[in-house]
Amino acid sequence: MPRTPGLRRDAQANVEKLHAAALAVFSRKGLSAPLDDIAREAGVSIGTLYNRMGSREALIDAVxxxxxxxxxxxxxxxxxxxxxxxxxxxxxxxxxxxxxxxxxxxxxxxxxxxxxxxxxxxxxxxxxxxxxxxxxxxxxxxxxxxxxxxxxxxxxxxxxxxxxxxxxxxxxxxxxxxxxxxxxxxx
The missing domain is CATH 1.10.357 (Tetracycline Repressor; domain 2)
Structure with a gap:
């Protein structure tokens, strides 16, 4: 995944973890899977998910x-x-x-x-x-x-x-x- 300009290294790592977790969870449970499951699998808070991705649709479109x-x-x-x-x-x-x-x-x-x-x-x-x-x-x-x-x-x-x-x-x-x-x- 290309680095997003302007993101700190740890923030970029969180985005990458969220993308990987979203792909895994969506593949298992569908696009209606609880976002809490994605955050948990990524090892981040739900607040981080919303802060970095914005919305479910933005996360879907990202991955x-x-x-x-x-x-x-x-x-x-x-x-x-x-x-x-x-x-x-x-x-x-x-x-x-x-x-x-x-x-x-x-x-x-x-x-x-x-x-x-x-x-x-x-x-x-x-x-x-x-x-x-x-x-x-x-x-x-x-x-x-x-x-x-x-x-x-x-x-x-x-x-x-x-x-x-x-x-x-x-x-x-x-x-x-x-x-x-x-x-x-x-x-």
Whole structure:
């Protein structure tokens, strides 16, 4: 992490500890994790966290977009490496749901739980745009029902993200999501 001009060495060390702790805690618990947990893991007071970071959204934007961006870039590359419009859209959906399941912070980002974390939202918007392009491409190829729109894709991903966060979600939620996608294919 580059040194922030004007910060004392100990203050810079606290910022670095807060960034590392935030990444670890957000990865385990999601973006709604208590800030006290982050401060405790960093070995600083909650006052230091607020003094150095300002807000939850500022902390999120300081640490999560780069990691989310790397994961979403890998998802994009994997998706675009497929040879057909159907395979690209299927890969995008499957990989996005797997990311939502495995990364609570990225799931929270995709669910737009912290809309004021603008850097993170911008990273997620690029994936949303890719999803729309893939739906349009599948429509143009004649393999996806015109009734299935980009909004439907985002609704399916939202349902998957919401269900994956909720321990009380019915066990069959993934099967329902998979069936809704399967029913949209024409060929």
């Amino acid at each position: 999560v977009p780069a990691v989310a961006g790397e994961k979403l870039k890998a998802l994009t590359e994997q998706t675009l490496s497929r040879t057909s419009p159907r395979a690209r859209l299927e890969t995008f959906i499957s990989e996005m749901i797997d990311l939502q399941l495995s990364d609570p912070a990225l799931n929270d980002a995709m669910l737009r739980l912290f809309p004021d974390a603008t850097a993170l939202i911008n990273a997620c918007d690029r994936s949303t745009a890719l999803g729309k392009e893939l739906v349009d491409e599948a429509h143009a190829a004649g393999v996806l029902s015109r009734d299935f729109t980009a909004d439907d894709l985002m609704a399916v991903l939202w349902m998957a993200g919401t269900a994956s966060k909720d321990p009380a979600a019915p066990e069959g939620w993934r099967r329902v999501v998979d069936r809704s996608i399967a029913s949209a294919w024409i060929a």
